Structure formats: structure tokens, C-alpha cells
Amino acid sequence: MSNYRIQGETGEWEVVIGLEVHAQVTSNSKLFSGASTMFGAEPNAQVSLIDAAMPGMLPVPNRECIRQAVRTGMAIEAQINKFSRFDRKNYFYADLPQGYQISQLYHPIVGEGSLVIEADEKAGIPQPKTIGIERIHVEQDAGKLMHDQHPTMSYVDLNRCGVALMEIVSMPHMTSPAEAGAYVRKLRSILRYVGSCDGNMEEGSMRADVNVSVRKVGSPELGTRTETKNVNSVRFVMAVIEQEARRQVDLIEEGGTVVQETRLYDPDKNETRSMRSKEDAHDYRYFPDPDLLPLELDDAFLEECRASLPELPDAKRARYTGELGLSDYNAAQLTAEVETFARFETLLAEAASQLGKSEAVVATQVANWTLSVAPGVIKSLGDDARMENNTAAANAAILKLVDAGTVSGGQAKEIYEIVLKTGREPDEIAETEGLKQQSDTGAIDAEIDKVLAANPDKVEEYRGGKDKLFGFFVGQTMKAMQGKANPQVINELLKAKLG
Amino acid sequence: MTDLTELGVAAIRGGVAKGDFTAREVAEAFNANVAAASALNAFIVTTPEKALEAADAVDAARAARKRLGSMAGVPIGMKDLFATKGVQTTAASHILGGFVPPYESTVSSNLWAAGAGMLGKLNLDQFAMGSSNETSYFGNVISPWRSRESNAELAPGGSSGGSSTAVSARLAPAATGTDTGGSIRQPAAFTGITGVKPTYGRCSRWGVVAFASSLDQAGPMARDIRDCAIMLGAMAGFDPKDSTSLDLPVPDWEAALNADLKGKKVGIPREYRMDGMDAEIEASWEQGKAWLRDAGAEIVDISLPHTKYALPAYYIIAPAEASSNLARYDGVRYGLRDLPEGAGLQDMYAATRAEGFGDEVKRRVLIGTYVLSAGFYDAYYTQAQKVRTLIAQDFANAFEQCDVILAPTTPSAAFALGDKSDDPLSMYLNDVFAVPASLAGLPALSVPAGLTQSGLPLGLQIIGKAFDEQGVMNAGLAIEQRANFSAKPDRWWA
Numbered sequence: 001m002s003n004y005r006i007q008g009e010t011g012e013w014e015v016v017i018g019l020e021v022h023a024q025v026t027s028n029s030k031l032f033s034g035a036s037t038m039f040g041a042e043p044n045a046q047v048s049l050i051d052a053a054m055p056g057m058l059p060v061p062n063r064e065c066i067r068q069a070v071r072t073g074m075a076i077e078a079q080i081n082k083f084s085r086f087d088r089k090n091y092f093y094a095d096l097p098q099g100y101q102i103s104q105l106y107h108p109i110v111g112e113g114s115l116v117i118e119a120d121e122k123a124g125i126p127q128p129k130t131i132g133i134e135r136i137h138v139e140q141d142a143g144k145l146m147h148d149q150h151p152t153m154s155y156v157d158l159n160r161c162g163v164a165l166m167e168i169v170s171m172p173h174m175t176s177p178a179e180a181g182a183y184v185r186k187l188r189s190i191l192r193y194v195g196s197c198d199g200n201m202e203e204g205s206m207r208a209d210v211n212v213s214v215r216k217v218g219s220p221e222l223g224t225r226t227e228t229k230n231v232n233s234v235r236f237v238m239a240v241i242e243q244e245a246r247r248q249v250d251l252i253e254e255g256g257t258v259v260q261e262t263r264l265y266d267p268d269k270n271e272t273r274s275m276r277s278k279e280d281a282h283d284y285r286y287f288p289d290p291d292l293l294p295l296e297l298d299d300a301f302l303e304e305c306r307a308s309l310p311e312l313p314d315a316k317r318a319r320y321t322g323e324l325g326l327s328d329y330n331a332a333q334l335t336a337e338v339e340t341f342a343r344f345e346t347l348l349a350e351a352a353s354q355l356g357k358s359e360a361v362v363a364t365q366v367a368n369w370t371l372s373v374a375p376g377v378i379k380s381l382g383d384d385a386r387m388e389n390n391t392a393a394a395n396a397a398i399l400k401l402v403d404a405g406t407v408s409g410g411q412a413k414e415i416y417e418i419v420l421k422t423g424r425e426p427d428e429i430a431e432t433e434g435l436k437q438q439s440d441t442g443a444i445d446a447e448i449d450k451v452l453a454a455n456p457d458k459v460e461e462y463r464g465g466k467d468k469l470f471g472f473f474v475g476q477t478m479k480a481m482q483g484k485a486n487p488q489v490i491n492e493l494l495k496a497k498l499g
Numbered sequence: 500m501t502d503l504t505e506l507g508v509a510a511i512r513g514g515v516a517k518g519d520f521t522a523r524e525v526a527e528a529f530n531a532n533v534a535a536a537s538a539l540n541a542f543i544v545t546t547p548e549k550a551l552e553a554a555d556a557v558d559a560a561r562a563a564r565k566r567l568g569s570m571a572g573v574p575i576g577m578k579d580l581f582a583t584k585g586v587q588t589t590a591a592s593h594i595l596g597g598f599v600p601p602y603e604s605t606v607s608s609n610l611w612a613a614g615a616g617m618l619g620k621l622n623l624d625q626f627a628m629g630s631s632n633e634t635s636y637f638g639n640v641i642s643p644w645r646s647r648e649s650n651a652e653l654a655p656g657g658s659s660g661g662s663s664t665a666v667s668a669r670l671a672p673a674a675t676g677t678d679t680g681g682s683i684r685q686p687a688a689f690t691g692i693t694g695v696k697p698t699y700g701r702c703s704r705w706g707v708v709a710f711a712s713s714l715d716q717a718g719p720m721a722r723d724i725r726d727c728a729i730m731l732g733a734m735a736g737f738d739p740k741d742s743t744s745l746d747l748p749v750p751d752w753e754a755a756l757n758a759d760l761k762g763k764k765v766g767i768p769r770e771y772r773m774d775g776m777d778a779e780i781e782a783s784w785e786q787g788k789a790w791l792r793d794a795g796a797e798i799v800d801i802s803l804p805h806t807k808y809a810l811p812a813y814y815i816i817a818p819a820e821a822s823s824n825l826a827r828y829d830g831v832r833y834g835l836r837d838l839p840e841g842a843g844l845q846d847m848y849a850a851t852r853a854e855g856f857g858d859e860v861k862r863r864v865l866i867g868t869y870v871l872s873a874g875f876y877d878a879y880y881t882q883a884q885k886v887r888t889l890i891a892q893d894f895a896n897a898f899e900q901c902d903v904i905l906a907p908t909t910p911s912a913a914f915a916l917g918d919k920s921d922d923p924l925s926m927y928l929n930d931v932f933a934v935p936a937s938l939a940g941l942p943a944l945s946v947p948a949g950l951t952q953s954g955l956p957l958g959l960q961i962i963g964k965a966f967d968e969q970g971v972m973n974a975g976l977a978i979e980q981r982a983n984f985s986a987k988p989d990r991w992w993a
Contacts, residue, residue, distance in 0.1 A: 049601075054582075054602070055582060055600070056707050056708050090871070092829060092845075099829060156831070283873045285822075285876075287871050290712035290743075291709075292743075
């Protein structure tokens with residue numbers, strides 16, 4: 001239980017949150033038609049006769065969309081229903097040509113599952129928490145109305161109409177904005193791992209309906225909930241919960257009652273406002289779609305879905321900390337986004353191969369490079385960085401130079417800069433640009449002798465027990481070597497000489 | 500020279516193939532009959548040029564010694580529920596007034612591919628909702644038949660009333676029909692022709708304006724069983740664009756026609772014998788039994804205990820589906836739009852649908868909306884679906900004891916136009932014998948059995964096991980050979 005509380009006049013309140021996330025299924029064509037799902041086309045350029053609900057047109061389920069929903073269900077370890085069915089949700093609106101949305105009310109394709117959100121002390125999540133997921137069902141998206149094209153008329157764009165959505169319904173298991181935020185981020189991460197949704201919230205590929213109710217701390221009863229529709233970022237989901245919880249507490253304490261209703265979030269004003277109450281709620285007259293047979297999944301199909309699942313975030317994290325010995329922090333950072341772990345794993349394999357060492361041995365070095373060194377250099381270069389030069393082979397070659405002691409950390413960054421700008425080979429750059437550190441014991445030895453000879457008093461003090469002076473000798477030697485000496489070699493030689 | 504319009508599908512196809520006459524001559528003859536029969540109001544639009552074009556293609560193919568399709572040279576009427584590319588498709592409604600689809604239904608495409616040509620789009624009850632053709636926005640079709648006792652205009656049956664009239668009045672050798680709860684069989688019975696409703700899923704629904712998706716099924720209407728077998732063969736087939744389409748090969752029904760019923764059992768459902776049943780209907784049913792026995796079949800009594808619930812269940816399920824299927828006619832994208840000055844979206848919907856739908860369509864949309872609404876769904880829709888399952892089970896049990904079922908097609912011969920139009924319940928009762936097979940998705944047909952005292956045709960219905968169109972048509976053929984029905988309406992309209 002989080003300790004998120006709303007301080008009211010009459011005491012402390014807690015909030016109960018459930019989320020319905022609509023995730024656009026990644027597929028080339030729509031749920032029941034062959035029209036393209038590509039984002040950003042000219043209005044009404046991607047509309048089939050079926051999407052436009054021409055007379056006599058019939059839906060035919062797109063196998064890929066079904067497959068993606070099943071894979072997603074498997075990724076949240078949910079019950080997969082071998083028998084499911086499509087229902088019609090009937091209502092009139094200009095963005096809904098059929099006059100009904102094909103959805104799954106009575107028999108969804110995916111039943112109960114769950115996901116785990118990570119502990120985050122700072123956000124008030126003291127330990128990992130399991131959030132239950134009630135169901136996932138597949139349904140059609142609606143089109144889009146455009147109200148800014150004509151002074152008195154609205155325009156309709158049906159490109160999105162009929163695109164497959166997964167509606168992922170959580171249980172009311174979240175009790176703070178932070179938990180809800182973590183849930184959405186984790187869900188998004190799983191969807192992107194699975195490849196069933198691109199998770200692009202700006203393009204509307206993921207949107208959440210946020211159900212919020214409040215109750216006095218310790219009360220077993222759930223309060224009346226409101227549902228804020230179509231919230232399209234993690235930040236807004238969290239803001240909606242804060243605003244809505246506060247509003248409900250204030251309302252109740254002023255003697256009012258919360259009405260079950262649908263609300264909209266206005267990000268500009270950071271407030272929610274009523275869209276329609278339960279009394280004017282539609283009667284959707286759900287019934288099984290007679291144009292479609294029940295969906296029956298056979299074992300071979302399910303097996304294929306399961307076999308196609310990648311390693312998922314939780315398993316990957318456990319492997320990174322366990323087998324690869326990475327820190328919790330690094331493992332969490334690396335596994336958060338598909339692009340990050342993909343880059344890491346490619347480089348890890350390449351580095352292990354070039355260095356002739358096991359992945360576990362080089363993992364921490366590769367992780368640090370991937371998470372902090374490389375992004376820092378890329379950022380500092382800005383537009384000068386040509387990312388086509390950022391190959392795993394080049395990155396691994398630099399790591400190999402570092403590992404062999406040939407170049408210092410600072411030199412590695414310089415080499416990486418040149419690689420990104422020019423695409424030249426790291427070995428060649430180190431050679432021709434003089435970006436190599438001196439490991440030649442003779443030369444270092446000579447400089448150490450000079451440093452010791454020049455500071456007889458400090459040598460005396462050190463030998464008398466002032467250990468801190470060791471750093472001074474290292475610094476002086478490095479300075480004499482113009483920063484190009486291998487610090488490890490300096491350390492070893494100094495220790496030997498100082499006795 | 501033979502009057503070509505007296506020929507049916509098989510005869511026309513054979514004559515064209517042999518060179519007795521050209522397909523163009525056939526098309527011209529039927530075009531002329533169509534043009535002369537506007538008084539019957541069977542067609543919403545006529546397309547003589549389409550019929551000629553298809554005929555010329557067949558004649559050219561024959562001249563080039565190409566293989567001819569199974570309907571080569573046969574001009575047909577197309578019920579105006581099938582989308583025809585470039586030709587107005589209205590479902591006899593105002594709301595689809597002027598709608599010209601940019602696509603062709605699968606069934607009509609199949610027919611054109613088999614060498615058929617289109618004489619025109621046939622009138623029907625609006626959105627196929629009706630049993631008398633009186634709900635058409637384009638005015639009712641008038642049956643070519645007249646009673647010996649009166650000159651009252653008679654109902655051609657519905658919803659495929661344009662189809663039944665066109666075939667019966669020799670305006671077309673054959674026509675497409677669709678049957679949701681009797682819409683092929685009842686009009687066929689009223690007009691003395693043969694109509695076959697195949698197993699649900701045999702003919703693709705793609706491009707057919709939907710009434711009740713789980714019941715709608717296209718089928719042929721023609722002079723006799725053989726013609727229906729030929730035409731059904733051309734219409735049927737798996738269509739990946741229709742998820743409910745049967746993925747089965749199409750048998751050669753025509754080749755396997757066989758009126759010898761030795762070893763077959765014909766079931767007589769006890770529950771179809773109703774109190775106050777019309778004596779002539781009962782007599783015709785008895786005659787049917789005798790003919791089938793004569794063809795070698797054994798007659799057995801069977802029970803279909805849930806029959807009396809079929810009509811009520813049908814009038815829940817069909818309107819429920821219709822209320823949803825017809826939601827797309829909203830004035831936004833095609834068809835009629837009524838946008839009163841200053842109206843918003845809701846006003847436009849209301850005005851368009853009030854103007855665009857007829858009374859019977861509105862009645863069914865209202866019934867359907869009601870039975871699906873919260874609080875009533877379980878009491879009506881769920882119950883009706885259970886009844887539907889029981890009815891299917893009744894048939895499954897019955898078919899343990901028999902191969903086909905014999906029943907009347909309708910409770911009476913054709914009634915006069917206007918007789919039942921103010922009494923929907925009495926109108927709905929017309930389909931009492933037809934609806935159970937529809938609910939169970941079974942193949943069924945109506946074949947002419949004779950005339951009433953007043954000279955009006957009566958039909959007998961054969962219902963068969965799922966996928967057994969052959970058994971149904973064989974039994975129909977046995978009746979046809981014995982009934983020897985040759986009556987035809989006087990040509991009072993031309």
C-alpha cells in the first residue's frame with residue numbers, strides 16, 4: 001500500500017485507481033479490413049468499403065491482430081481464452097460508420113493476468129507491487145472528427161476507423177499517481193518488448209481511461225468512481241489522478257456526493273470536467289456480432305504465439321543482475337526501453353567477441369559505456385554526430401583499446417567523437433591522433449625517478465606514514481607524461497619505488 | 500418459332516449452346532416482356548443493355564468455340580438487395596435512393612461469371628422486411644395471378660415479390676432471391692414457381708444489403724427444380740470475404756438430380772398441423788405425401804416440439820440484428836441525407852431516418868432496439884437464442900428418423916394486396932411454416948403443388964439436413980414430376 005494521502009478537512013483520504021488502456025495493435029492492416037494502418041496519411045486515404053460501412057460489406061478478422069492480442073496476454077501471464085467472441089456495441093456518431101463498434105464484451109480473448117511495478121522509494125513505492133489485470137479484449141477504433149475545417153460543418157476522417165485496439169483493463173489495484181504512472185510505463189514497456197503496440201502516446205497509439213475514487217484511510221468501502229477518458233501521456237494520467245482525487249475529497253467534504261460520470265481532462269487548465277453523467281449514458285445494446293463466427297484458437301496457434309515471445313522485461317532484468325552481474329540501477333535502465341537493451345545486447349556480444357572474454361566479464365564495462373559514456377559524447381556532438389558511424393564494431397573496438405590499457409577513458413571519448421564524426425577506425429585514430437596512453441615502463445620509470453628526486457621531503461613524509469601523498473606522486477608523474485601514461489602502470493611502479 | 504420467354508434456364512442454355520437461337524435473341528425477348536410489364540411493377544430499374552451485353556459476350560464466346568458457363572445465355576432478374584456495380588441498389592428503400600455501389604456482390608459476380616446477364620433490379624419489400632411486397636418505397640409489385648372469383652390485385656409474396664412475379668409472368672427465366680424467414684419460399688408458393696433457400700452459408704452474403712445477418716441467405720427462384728439446381732450451382736461457393744460462408748466444395752446438384760426416393764424417409768411434423776388449418780392447404784399436404792410415397796419414400800410422423808416458439812423467436816432475433824445492421828444508414832456517407840436548416844448531428848440522424856425508412860422498417864428497428872436494451876436483453880434476446888438452439892435441436896432429432904421433411908410452404912394461397920397491411924401480426928403469421936428452417940439454417944424449398952379452387956397456386960415445402968440441398972431438391976423433383984404443374988397466369992398486364 002502506498003502512503004499517498006490527500007489531506008482533507010475531516011482527515012486523511014486515500015485514492016483507488018483502475019486504468020483501461022487502449023493500445024493500438026501493431027499490424028499492417030485493420031482489424032476487419034485490408035486498409036492500411038500507417039499513421040499520418042491524407043484524410044480518408046486509408047478507408048476500405050468495410051471501414052466506410054457500405055451496404056453489404058462484411059468484416060473478416062485479421063489473424064495478425066488476434067495473434068498480437070494473444071501474445072500480449074501471454075506476456076502478462078494471463079489466461080488465454082481459446083473461445084472468444086465479438087460483440088457489437090451500438091451507438092450513433094459520425095466517426096462510427098457502422099453505427100456500432102465491434103468489440104468483445106461477453107467473451108474477451110484474454111482473461112486475468114498481472115504485471116509487477118518496480119519499487120521506487122523516491123516515488124513512494126517502497127517495494128515491488130503486483131497490479132492485477134482483469135482482461136484484454138480486441139476492438140475497432142473509431143474515426144476522427146475535425147471541427148476546424150469549416151465554419152459550420154465538421155469533417156470526418158476515417159483513416160483510424162477500424163484499426164485494431166487492445167483494451168487492457170486493470171483491476172483497481174493502484175493507490176497513488178506514482179503507481180499508476182509506473183503501471184502505464186511498465187505496460188508500455190511490455191507491449192513494446194512483445195511488439196504488439198508501438199506505445200507511441202503522442203500519435204495516440206496508447207491512451208488511458210482513468211478510473212478514480214477516494215475513501216477515508218482504512219475504509220473498506222470503495223467510493224463512487226469517475227472515469228476520465230482518453231488521457232494520452234503518463235504525466236497526464238498522474239495529473240488526472242491528483243486533480244480528480246482532490247476534487248472528489250473537496251466535494252465530499254463540502255457535503256456533496258461524487259456522481260458516477262465520464263470526465264475529460266484539460267491539460268491547459270490541468271483540470272477535469274464532466275462530459276456526461278450516468279443518467280445520459282448510452283445504452284449500447286451489446287449483442288454477439290452475427291457477421292462473425294466465434295473465435296476458436298487451436299493449440300498450434302497458441303504454441304506459435306508462445307514460441308514467438310521475446311525475453312520480457314522482468315526476466316531480462318533478472319538475467320542482467322544475475323548472470324551478467326550488473327547493478328540493479330544499470331539493469332533497470334538498460335531494460336526500460338527496447339532500443340536501449342537492443343543496443344546494449346548487440347554491443348555486449350560484439351565486445352565479448354572482440355575482447356575474447358565472456359559477456360559476464362565485460363558486461364559492466366559495456367553497460368557503463370552504453371548508459372553514460374556513449375550518450376554523453378553523442379549529446380555533446382549534437383548534429384555533428386553521424387549515427388550511421390555508431391556501429392557496434394566501432395564501439396567494441398574502443399572498449400577493447402580501453403580494456404587493453406592502450407587508451408585512457410578520456411582518450412576513448414575523444415576517439416569515439418572522431419568515430420562518430422568521420423567513421424574512421426578506432427585503432428587507426430588512436431595511432432594517428434596520438435590518442436594512446438604510455439604503458440612503456442621505461443619512460444614512466446624515468447619520469448617517476450625525476451618526480452621523486454624533485455620532492456625528497458614529500459617522499460620522507462610519505463614513508464613516515466602520510467599515505468595521502470601517493471596521489472600527489474601519481475598526479476606529478478601523469479603531468480610529466482602529459483596525461484598519456486597508463487595510471488595503472490604509474491601506480492604499480494610508484495608502489496614498488498616508494499616501498 | 501418458339502416463344503423464347505416460355506423457356507427456362509436449362510432450355511435456354513441448351514438452345515444457345517446448340518445454336519437453336521442466339522443469346523441475344525433470348526435477351527431481346529425477355530427485355531421486350533419486361534418493357535411490356537411495367538404494370539406489374541416488378542422491376543425498380545431495368546437494364547436491357549446489360550442483358551444484351553452479356554448475351555453478346557456469350558454469343559461471341561460460342562462463335563469462338565470457347566467453353567460456356569453454366570448460365571451461359573440466360574438473362575436473369577436481380578433482387579435489388581444485391582449490390583450491382585454501377586447500377587442503382589436501393590433495397591427498395593428511400594434511404595438508399597440513388598445509391599450506386601462501386602462494387603458487385605459475390606453472388607451476382609458468380610452469376611455473371613457463369614454467363615448470365617441482368618435484365619434489371621427487382622422490387623422487394625423494403626430491406627427485405629415484409630411478406631407482401633407492400634413495404635417497398637417504389638410501390639408494391641402486383642402478382643400476375645388473379646383469383647377466378649375476383650379481380651382484386653394479389654400479393655406476389657415477399658420479400659422476393661419482384662423475383663416471384665418476374666419468373667411467374669415470364670419476364671425472366673430465373674431470378675435471385677434472398678430468404679431470411681421465408682422470403683424465397685413464400686413468394687415462390689404464391690406465384691407457382693420454385694424457390695430454393697440453401698443451407699446458411701452456401702451463398703456469400705458479401706455485397707447483399709443486410710437484414711438479419713444470421714438468417715439472410717440467397718437462393719435461386721425459377722420455373723423448376725432443375726433450373727434452380729443449375730442456378731444455385733452458379734451462385735454458391737466459399738467466399739473468404741464472408742466469415743460465415745461455408746468452406747465446402749459446391750456439389751454438381753444438377754447432375755445428381757434423382758426423383759427416385761426409394762429407401763428415403765419423409766418426415767411429417769405433427770406440430771405443423773394447426774387448428775383451423777385451411778382445408779385446401781391440408782389437402783395439398785396430403786397429396787404431397789401421396790406423391791412422395793409414390794416416388795418410393797416412406798412417410799413417417801415426426802415431432803418438432805418447439806415449433807410454436809419459432810415465430811416469436813424469429814421476431815426478436817431478426818429485428819435485433821436489423822436494428823443494428825440498419826444503423827449505418829445515417830445520412831453521413833451515402834444515400835439520403837435530410838439536414839434541416841440549423842440542424843445538428845442528432846437532428847440530421849433523426850430527420851434522415853424518419854424520412855428514409857418506411858413504417859415496417861421503423862417498426863422492426865424499434866422492436867430490435869427494445870429487445871436489445873439494458874434490462875430486456877436477457878428476457879428477449881437471450882431467450883430467443885435459446886429457443887433457436889432448441890429448434891435446431893428439434894430438427895437434428897427429427898433427422899435421426901427421416902431424410903427430409905414435408906410441410907406446406909404457407910398457411911394460405913396469395914392474399915389480396917391491402918388485406919393484411921394494417922395488421923402486422925397476421926402478416927407475420929404468413930411465415931409460420933418457413934421460419935423454423937431459417938432459424939436452424941437448413942436448406943428448404945418450395946415447389947408448386949397445384950391450384951386452389953379459385954385458381955391460385957399452392958406450394959409444398961421440403962426441408963432437409965444441413966448441406967443436403969441434393970436431398971431437398973430430389974424430393975422437390977419427385978413432387979414436381981407428379982404435380983405436373985403447368986398453370987400460368989393470364990397475360991392481363993400487357
